[in-house]
Ligand SMILES: Nc1ncnc2c1ncn2[C@@H]1O[C@H](COP(=O)(O)OP(=O)(O)OP(=O)(O)O)[C@@H](O)[C@H]1O
């Protein structure tokens with residue numbers, strides 16, 4: 001279910017270089033040795049540990065560095081070949097980014113805010129919309145997983161609504177709420193609720209029979225079954241659902257804000273497009289990517305804390 | 310007065326992907342209060358299935374199980390179970406696992422302090438006081454099994470069901486826990502149904518050894534009464550001719566009568 005990250009895809013063995021093998025002893029060594037010299041630092045115990053550590057760090061960090069370098073190079077090539085009015089190059093974009101982040105929190109009224117405000121606005125909507133989705137989705141997932149009847153009842157509805165493109169929900173939100181802010185929250189809510197429901201329900205259905213047997217032999221109350229057995233057992237699945245949900249929410253918010261306007265990263269991208277400020281559009285893409293990455297990594301870290309060995 | 314536990318004409322047929330599987334047939338067994346029954350038979354013959362039936366975790370395909378003249382309709386804390394795979398909850402410490410059961414059985418009547426004392430006493434009994442606050446994944450297989458035993462004993466059940474409780478233990482720990490079990494069961498006159506693969510254990514502990522034939526459609530092949538006087542002492546028994554005769558009878562059933570059928 002989770003996307004393969006670069007971390008997982010790279011196996012350290014592939015990078016092991018044959019250079020670490022001992023070199024063949026050259027013939028000159030056969031000559032009588034001059035008087036003993038102190039061993040060079042790199043061949044002492046600590047020196048070797050140092051060079052081994054250095055090698056490890058290089059092996060881990062070199063591929064991403066090379067990858068990023070090639071990416072920037074490619075970008076430069078494209079921008080040069082597209083001419084003066086074409087795509088801005090890395091250097092120009094970097095300058096624009098420095099100017100932009102020099103004052104991230106200015107506020108000149110509704111349609112002209114610092115980049116920091118735009119990021120925070122988008123995050124706020126994602127967190128609120130997702131929070132609502134979790135409040136509804138987690139209990140619903142538990143009930144669907146626990147009661148076959150409910151599962152049978154809701155399965156066709158979920159299957160029908162889940163593949164709907166998130167933005168298709170926007171007009172309904174606008175129609176019902178008559179305002180853009182609740183409408184974009186509604187879009188986040190409805191598009192991020194499915195992974196939570198489905199993963200929670202799958203987790204409940206997959207609680208090991210052994211644990212349920214313990215509950216049955218003890219004849220625990222439904223509340224105790226929930227707090228002592230179901231919830232802890234489902235928690236890792238729930239965390240997966242939450243992570244996927246927030247991922248979806250972050251994907252959707254930029255698109256939704258493009259349409260609803262006012263504030264947020266999506267609005268900003270669209271605004272800069274109207275200003276034909278392509279540097280800023282490129283910067284926006286990097287920001288959206290970085291924030292998404294941070295969210296994902298943070299939640300992965302959180303999920304690890306809830307796993308039982 | 311009727312026997313405490315009555316198992317009458319019980320059969321168990323499982324629905325599997327490859328059709329029906331006839332696990333047990335025509336099981337008839339009566340237990341009086343305080344009886345200690347050892348259940349022995351080759352792997353896969355249906356011992357755990359029989360225990361699950363008595364626990365109420367599964368329902369028989371035909372026949373009835375009566376406990377105190379009432380039909381068994383589901384599980385309950387009056388029948389504690391030591392599971393074959395110990396079934397500890399991984400998100401609770403050893404203490405937490407035992408305490409969950411103690412709280413369920415005695416929580417309504419006793420103070421927190423008393424519940425704590427019961428939990429600690431149960432863990433002390435299986436020599437696990439030192440590992441009380443460890444999680445199941447931090448302790449060995451034998452230790453997990455002992456927590457499972459502590460959990461069941463702490464409930465002070467009327468009927469104690471044990472599925473190979475001492476299987477993963479070393480000989481010394483096993484002997485010591487067998488002695489403890491004998492003492493507790495006798496003092497509290499708990500009715501006990503215990504699955505074991507160990508012939509010595511069965512003869513040492515049981516009033517009767519119930520021997521199952523090989524599956525599929527296993528049934529009770531023989532019932533051997535162990536009329537050795539109690540309290541039993543393992544060292545004294547080692548010299549006892551009756552002990553060896555009984556032991557031999559079980560071995561004969563397992564390795565001659567049943568092995569030939571299996572072949
Ligand atoms: N839920 C089930 N569904 C289908 N078949 C089952 C089920 N439970 C047990 N069986 C089958 O019933 C038979 C008896 O199983 P059981 O677990 O009772 O054996 P056992 O005597 O306890 O074996 P062991 O000594 O290895 O624990 C086996 O052949 C098993 O495959």
Ligand SMILES: [Mg+2]
Pocket residue numbers: 356357358393472
């Ligand atoms: Mg078994």
